[in-house]
Amino acid sequence: MSEKIKIKSPSGKLGVLLPGLGAVATTFIAGVEAVKKGLSKPFGSLTQMGTIRLGKRTDKRVEKIKDFIELSELNDIVFGGWDIFTDNVYQAALNAGVLHSELLAKVKPEIERIKPWKAVFSQQYVKKLSGENVKKAGNKHEYAQMLQDDILKFKEDNKLDRMVTVWCASTEIFMKRDPVHDKLESFEKAMKENHPAIAPSMIYAYASLSSGVPFANGAPNLTVDIPALNELAQEKNVPIAGKDFKTGQTLMKTIIAPGLKARLIGLNGWFSTNILGNRDGEVLDDPESFKTKEESKLSVLEHILQPHVYPDLYKNFFHKVRINYYPPRGDNKEGWDNIDIFGWLGYPMQIKIDFLCRDSILAAPIVLDLVLFMDLAQRCGMKGIQEWLSFYFKSPMCAPELYPEHDLFIQLMKLKNTLRYLMGEELITHLGLEYYD
Numbered sequence: 001m002s003e004k005i006k007i008k009s010p011s012g013k014l015g016v017l018l019p020g021l022g023a024v025a026t027t028f029i030a031g032v033e034a035v036k037k038g039l040s041k042p043f044g045s046l047t048q049m050g051t052i053r054l055g056k057r058t059d060k061r062v063e064k065i066k067d068f069i070e071l072s073e074l075n076d077i078v079f080g081g082w083d084i085f086t087d088n089v090y091q092a093a094l095n096a097g098v099l100h101s102e103l104l105a106k107v108k109p110e111i112e113r114i115k116p117w118k119a120v121f122s123q124q125y126v127k128k129l130s131g132e133n134v135k136k137a138g139n140k141h142e143y144a145q146m147l148q149d150d151i152l153k154f155k156e157d158n159k160l161d162r163m164v165t166v167w168c169a170s171t172e173i174f175m176k177r178d179p180v181h182d183k184l185e186s187f188e189k190a191m192k193e194n195h196p197a198i199a200p201s202m203i204y205a206y207a208s209l210s211s212g213v214p215f216a217n218g219a220p221n222l223t224v225d226i227p228a229l230n231e232l233a234q235e236k237n238v239p240i241a242g243k244d245f246k247t248g249q250t251l252m253k254t255i256i257a258p259g260l261k262a263r264l265i266g267l268n269g270w271f272s273t274n275i276l277g278n279r280d281g282e283v284l285d286d287p288e289s290f291k292t293k294e295e296s297k298l299s300v301l302e303h304i305l306q307p308h309v310y311p312d313l314y315k316n317f318f319h320k321v322r323i324n325y326y327p328p329r330g331d332n333k334e335g336w337d338n339i340d341i342f343g344w345l346g347y348p349m350q351i352k353i354d355f356l357c358r359d360s361i362l363a364a365p366i367v368l369d370l371v372l373f374m375d376l377a378q379r380c381g382m383k384g385i386q387e388w389l390s391f392y393f394k395s396p397m398c399a400p401e402l403y404p405e406h407d408l409f410i411q412l413m414k415l416k417n418t419l420r421y422l423m424g425e426e427l428i429t430h431l432g433l434e435y436y437d
């Protein structure tokens with residue numbers, strides 16, 4: 001056994017800051033309140049329902065993760081957030097149409113008092129949206145100051161001990177890394193000069209990190225995935241993580257593709273298409289926002305299947321992803337996959353998937369886990385990119401010299417081994433030869 005890392009106790013209240021109070025954020029908030037009232041169990045949440053095996057298999061030690069490592073209690077969480085619309089969380093949840101109105105009525109008093117603060121927003125970055133609840137300032141640095149004021153006020157008003165930010169706002173237009181993103185100094189100068197390479201999501205991330213608050217990015221936007229903000233995170237001793245919650249079709253891809261590779265089954269093509277009718281679907285109907293999402297979704301198979309390592313199996317596979325905005329379905333997405341594979345002697349086979357999923361139902365427990373694990377990371381003194389949380393993301397952030405790990409099972413092993421490491425428990429390698437000595 002190694003030595004246990006010093007972990008600050010999660011006593012006191014934990015504030016959750018949510019830029020974007022749309023479908024995902026409101027499903028998360030209302031869901032936590034429903035769980036607190038015993039109206040449902042927190043299905044899908046590793047921190048609440050997951051277990052961890054400790055020691056040898058013969059020891060028969062399996063604990064619930066939340067009993068193994070100290071995490072904040074749901075009762076200690078306080079929510080706050082920004083949106084370009086003025087709807088409170090109850091109204092926004094009704095509009096999103098994810099949760100039934102009967103359930104929402106039962107948590108109405110708790111969630112209707114959460115009213116969005118004015119947002120930092122520009123239609124230049126999200127073409128399909130416009131709203132009135134937005135801040136006005138002279139430059140992007142001033143906007144960041146205003147967000148920091150909101151964060152400080154939220155902390156004081158609610159007597160919070162710690163906070164975590166999870167970006168749940170819309171997908172912005174596709175942006176490439178710009179030289180102003182290279183250093184914190186150039187980034188801050190660019191903010192003051194209103195440089196177009198500084199997107200609103202980056203202003204939130206800057207404000208959060210400058211306030212000493214961890215930042216996780218649920219959208220595929222570039223946001224904290226730039227050296228300047230990593231530098232700020234290091235300087236302020238704050239964890240960062242991203243990008244893009246891993247739900248729906250990509251979750252399925254990262255479950256199935258490792259299985260095909262494990263059995264050396266080849267791939268000729270993978271065609272994925274979706275119909276989706278919520279506001280996220282509408283935003284993604286804009287080609288520039290879709291491009292951001294597409295990049296995030298496409299990289300997954302390349303990294304899992306490693307065509308350069310297995311050229312005979314995966315060198316030229318064709319991968320296509322489509323998202324079609326189709327209002328009648330609302331948040332209840334339907335995703336179809338056609339997978340053309342080949343086996344022994346090159347004989348072709350096909351797999352068809354029809355996933356009738358609920359996007360925000362899959363995303364909400366991810367937000368909860370990220371809040372609790374990012375807070376844990378902060379209490380352990382872990383700063384910068386938290387690669388052990390790749391489990392939750394479509395495009396996991398990692399050190400510049402690494403490639404991202406997309407395989408869901410490797411990601412889970414990495415996450416649980418990190419928890420074992422923090423608690424001074426033996427890491428699990430699955431070797432197991434000792435049982436046969």
Ligand SMILES: NC(=O)c1ccc[n+]([C@@H]2O[C@H](COP(=O)([O-])OP(=O)(O)OC[C@H]3O[C@@H](n4cnc5c(N)ncnc54)[C@H](O)[C@@H]3O)[C@@H](O)[C@H]2O)c1
Nearest residue numbers: 020022023024083119168169170171219245247279280359
């Ligand atoms: N639901 C999923 O399964 C899933 C999976 C991966 C990623 N995501 C991402 O999560 C994000 C949220 O998804 P959703 O379904 O809740 O979308 P949504 O459209 O319902 O909610 C987004 C909210 O953000 C607000 N917003 C936009 N720009 C803002 C800004 N600059 N400041 C403050 N608020 C702003 C919008 O007004 C809207 O209310 C999207 O970027 C989406 O791509 C969702």
